[in-house]
Amino acid sequence: MLENALARPGQILACTDSHTIAAGALNCAARGLGVLEMLQICSTGQTWYRVSPAIRVELVGHRPDNVFGKDIFLHLANVLGSVEGHDIEFTGPAIAELPMAERASLTTMCAELSANFALFPADEVTRDHVRRADPGNDQWEPVVPDPGADYVRSVTVDLGQLRPSVARPDFVAHNAVTPQDLDEPVPIHQAFIGSCANGKLDDLAVAALIVRGRKVAQGVRFLVTPASQRVYLDAVRAGYVADLVEAGAVVTNSTCGACYGGHLGLLGPGENCIASSTRNFSGRMGSPEAKIYLASSATVAASALTGIITDPTRYLAGAR
């Protein structure tokens, strides 16, 4: 939907995956529905939505090189907690400098706070993305909040104050800390980059940057699963796959794969996994006695090199 701009600014998009909300990055009102509702839409052209109270999230400041959409989300998860029954609307001057991939990572993850819709405004970045994905199709009109719109809550996030973070196991609401603030160093058995949240080209690029010329730690499985076959091919052509393979990563075909315990990366009892994917529910990636930590792809890649959950900053210094 994002890659091909099937989601458009100002439109309503129906899809069954719970991460359909990701399309909000394109100013598209999108949320997950049930499979039977898709049949209803095909048959009748209609479905229902409950209008929900909205939370305004203002993004300000300058995003440091070590902070990604996932880190912005983890901060928001700490501030808001679960917001079931609410919509989230993003606004603020920091959006202009936020690439579409980071916006999408953030909106994808809003599903994990049970938000109904999560909308970004449409700007030049949005226009560029849609134009490149589907040139010639200008049949869309962005939506903006009414002047004086009512929000039940307003929060401001200064991106300049954020640091690489990690969600501790089992849930994300109010559960993220910096790697330095974990109770004790966490050794990992598996590092996973992938999923609709963070399996995009930028994710593979930053992972390649971090591991280039280095080796994955002994005893760590480093799995990289591109979010689409196009990402996979682009990563091959850009040399990222070679960097990752040379470092000792396993690069798979595009699939959901390890994110939901599908295949290629199931966890055994007692294992710790750091992942750039969407969910850390107990048992999701295999054994209920495994623990899943969530982070940005940069943090995952850095952790793959050291074998413990690691802040990626020193590997990013001077890069980008």
Next chain:
Amino acid sequence: MTTGNAPTIVEGKTWRFPQAHLNTDLMMPGYALRLGIDEQARAVFATIRPGWVDEVADGDVLVTGRNFGTGSSRPAAVLFQRLGIAAIVAESLNDIFFRNCVNHGLPAMECPGILDGVTEGDSLLIDFASGTVRNNRTSDRLTGRKLPGELLDIVRAGGLYTQLQARGLVE
């Protein structure tokens, strides 16, 4: 796909799941997704309440905590129906989970305060059209969020599929 007509007034014995944010991975774990429906149903809550699936009987009612059914859109409602659950009353329901309940004709309702008002095993009388819940043991009544007309119609029809069939839109 749906199991037939679902009434909008339901009376049944309760099972209490108070933990907030119970997710659909716990209800319909990944490994079960490729199994047949009866094996899938045996996996429901196997990690948090092993053996529960052997105790639940036809017509029973789930009483749950906040944001029940969070996470993946997998249709756990189908499995609860398979186990015989006739209705769900929750402190609050995750939106996708709620949609799937309606879609499959499983009446589900939000009723803040329900956890405090129910001891497991109590019998409840629930009217989804008016949003009222009566505890048959204590005689206490609570009012929750009634199902809007259009959603009530779907539930009465036995779910979306039978409703579309009745309208001649699907075979």
